[in-house]
Amino acid sequence: MQLSVIICCHNPRMDYLARVLKALKAQTLSTDNWELLVVDNTSKDPVSASHDISWHPDARHVREGKLGLTHARLRGIAESSADLLIFVDDDNVLAENYLDVAVQIATDWPCLGAWGGQHFPEFEGGAPVEKWKVDQWTSTFSRDLWSNNYDPRVTPFGAGLCVRRKVAEQYADLVKTHPLRRSLDRKGENLNSAGDIDMAFAACDLGMGLGRFVNLKLDHLIPKGRTNDDYLLRLSEGSGYSQVILDALRGIKTSQPRRIDRIANFLKRLLLEPMERQLAMASEAGRTRAINELQQVRK
Structure with missing residues (x-):
């Protein structure tokens, strides 16, 4: 078994x-070399009742009763x-060679723990008319990137995230x-x-890249709802919150900005376009929410 x-x-x-x-059924890597786990995280209509995965010889549905993507990922790690x-x-619709390429990277790059x-x-x-909305959902680059450091520029996202088992288990222990x-993620x-970033960083915790x-x-x-302004403002608030929590978990202290900094930030926002200003304010609101929660935890 090469991968799960x-x-x-x-x-x-x-x-x-x-x-x-x-797309998984069409993978060039033979199903003899990988298993498939569909972790249903308290869906209202059980996924097992609507999607047949019997085409795969080593596939199964798993029901995770605790709500949250973190719980679902942990269950997947434990079951795989x-x-x-x-x-x-x-x-996520994988290219037909995705699994083959992932296995080859695992072989060619033994120093990497997540990619x-x-x-x-x-x-x-x-596509939406606004370019920034297209960019929000696009992640492309022209050359391979790697690092042994906690570098956000080369940190892989959750979609299609590949991790070695020892990295996944390190992350599970951290949780x-x-x-x-558990407050990170949906x-x-x-x-x-x-x-996903926290899990990838677990590779660096183990001295890997x-x-x-x-x-x-x-x-x-991307459904239509994910390109409307209200959704993207909520996403910005959640991202601001999560960055502060992740920093705290990784030993980076964040505090409430001083009054002079708040004034400076306010003046900077006045120079932004209206939507940019709203996004910046939403992110700041998320950061404030996280700082307040951390202060309560430390009491």
């Missing part, structure tokens, strides 16, 4: 998940058996010892994030 593919889902769009599974794990979101690739958005109803990590309707590779490609299915 783990799909974590919560109330997924059935048409999207069908495409995700279809291979030394290489690949996390696939329920809206990912390029993400190409497929927008429902066509057990510090439950605050939980129901909230848009917190950065659990991170990488992003041009030949690892997937299409990210």
